[in-house]
Amino acid sequence: MDKTIELVNNVKDIHSMPSVIVKALNVMKDPNSGMKELGDIVIFDPSLTVKFLALVNSAYYGFSQQISSVNIALSLLGMNKVKNIIITVAMKPMMSNQGDKEIWRHAIKVAAGCEHLAKMGSVTKADEIFIAGFMHDVGKLVLNANDPALYEKVNQEVAEGAYILDAEKKYFDSDHTKTGALIAKRWQLPVFLTNIIKYHHNPKLSSMPAICNIVYNVDMMVRDDFKPDLLDKEFILGLGLEETEVYELRDTILQKANIMIAELQ
Numbered sequence: 246m247d248k249t250i251e252l253v254n255n256v257k258d259i260h261s262m263p264s265v266i267v268k269a270l271n272v273m274k275d276p277n278s279g280m281k282e283l284g285d286i287v288i289f290d291p292s293l294t295v296k297f298l299a300l301v302n303s304a305y306y307g308f309s310q311q312i313s314s315v316n317i318a319l320s321l322l323g324m325n326k327v328k329n330i331i332i333t334v335a336m337k338p339m340m341s342n343q344g345d346k347e348i349w350r351h352a353i354k355v356a357a358g359c360e361h362l363a364k365m366g367s368v369t370k371a372d373e374i375f376i377a378g379f380m381h382d383v384g385k386l387v388l389n390a391n392d393p394a395l396y397e398k399v400n401q402e403v404a405e406g407a408y409i410l411d412a413e414k415k416y417f418d419s420d421h422t423k424t425g426a427l428i429a430k431r432w433q434l435p436v437f438l439t440n441i442i443k444y445h446h447n448p449k450l451s452s453m454p455a456i457c458n459i460v461y462n463v464d465m466m467v468r469d470d471f472k473p474d475l476l477d478k479e480f481i482l483g484l485g486l487e488e489t490e491v492y493e494l495r496d497t498i499l500q501k502a503n504i505m506i507a508e509l510q
Contacts, residue, residue, distance in 0.1 A: 247419055247423070249419040249424055250427065252417060252424055253387055255390075255391050256386075256390045258390070259386055259387065259390060259428065262432040263336065265335045268286050269283065269286055269331045269332065270328070280319050280320070280327075287331065293334055294315060296330075296509055297330055297334065298312065298315065300330055300334075300508045300509060301322065301330075305505050305508070306322070308321065325372030328376075329356075329372060329375045329376060332380075333379060333505075333509065336352075340386060348382060351382065352379045353502050354463075354506075355382075355467060356375045356376070356502075357375075358378065358498040358501075359374040359375060359377060360378070361497065361498055361501060362463060363459060366483065374456060377438055377441045377460055378459075378460055378463060378464075380429070380434070380438055381425075381445045382421060384423065384425025384427075384428065386428075387421070387425070387428060388413060388424060392417075395416050396416075396417075399412045399415075399416055404470070409421075409446075410422065410446060422442065422443050422446055425443070426439050426442050440453060441456060444457050445457055445460045445464060448460075458480055462481070466491070
């Protein structure tokens, strides 16, 4: 029996997306809203302002001058990158509160990697796929919140070589792709995000396999137990890389991601 709906219904504290994210997404969808409205979200949240400016001034974005004004940062970054920072900062407490900060750190690594690979391959807009990478494992929050001890057993089996979806199915009668897709629908996230959350372990089943394949490959690439044979060889060759160059690419992605993680700790 599939318990996806039951598992999502059990977790009351993540039924609502953080209000700051809702506001940011609504601004992006509203043709009558613009940079001012997005900037107001940052300016009227002091903790968000501090994290926002710290990240803007980090080596991740590489601006030559020190930026002390939110408005200047907005004009330099553009709306999509501002939205990315807002969502990344606002989701951290939710991820950390579920008892596993590694979920958040991994999300940053995949997001940074997706952005980097999108720029290399010109498959899709880097700004869009950053959030796809960041949100891909949101279903793990649901499973972990239902029973942290049981989810630790999943992690242990995965560390011993089990396939994560099989291990989750064994203990929860569902998996993080199913719970993630359902919570994404309830949060009314864009359809492309819901699709990637659902199919990031099986990109060929996705209606947007190219984007989904980026998320899948970066997800595999940034893991601590990196196994090159799990990567899609055609995808790597499509980036113009030899298989031996994957390690260098992985190092570049992790260096970029660790800058962001350090600034947002």
